Amino acid sequence: AESDAKAKQQAADNAKRKAEADAKAKQQKAAEDAKRKAEADAKPKQQKAAEDAKRKAEADAKAKQQKAAEDAKRKAEADAKAKQQKAAEDAKRKAEADAKAKQQKAAEDAKRKAEADAKAKQQKAAEDAKRKAEADAKAKQQKAAEDAKRKAEADAKAKQQKAAEDAKRKAEADAKAKQ
Numbered sequence: 001a002e003s004d005a006k007a008k009q010q011a012a013d014n015a016k017r018k019a020e021a022d023a024k025a026k027q028q029k030a031a032e033d034a035k036r037k038a039e040a041d042a043k044p045k046q047q048k049a050a051e052d053a054k055r056k057a058e059a060d061a062k063a064k065q066q067k068a069a070e071d072a073k074r075k076a077e078a079d080a081k082a083k084q085q086k087a088a089e090d091a092k093r094k095a096e097a098d099a100k101a102k103q104q105k106a107a108e109d110a111k112r113k114a115e116a117d118a119k120a121k122q123q124k125a126a127e128d129a130k131r132k133a134e135a136d137a138k139a140k141q142q143k144a145a146e147d148a149k150r151k152a153e154a155d156a157k158a159k160q161q162k163a164a165e166d167a168k169r170k171a172e173a174d175a176k177a178k179q
Helices: 002-178
Strands: none
Touching: none
């Protein structure tokens, strides 16, 4: 009976050990299965994360490229507008400067013409006055000469008449005396 009890006890111990060993083996297998599953699960997640990251990077790059293109376009338009505005201002300044220069030249030409006209008029007036003075002097001289000639002729005629009358009176006196 004692040996039976001992044998049973041993069998029970053996069964317990086997059960523990089985449990340990199952636990280990379960742990390995769980690890494999976790790794298998992790792989598609990792792949998805990598694809998501790649897609995000591509989207970011595209957005940056688009922004850069828009910035470049805006800058080019702003530069073009600024150049156009500067060109317009330069053209306006040049036109104003040209107009001012033309106006100044026209004013100087007009002044020169006015001075030349005034000088010509003054010269003509001086020449006219000189001609008139010469003509007046000549006319006065001619009139004086004619007056002198007329006076000389009148004097000569008066002297001749007086001489004739004197001679006549003397002749008459002589005749009377002789008589």
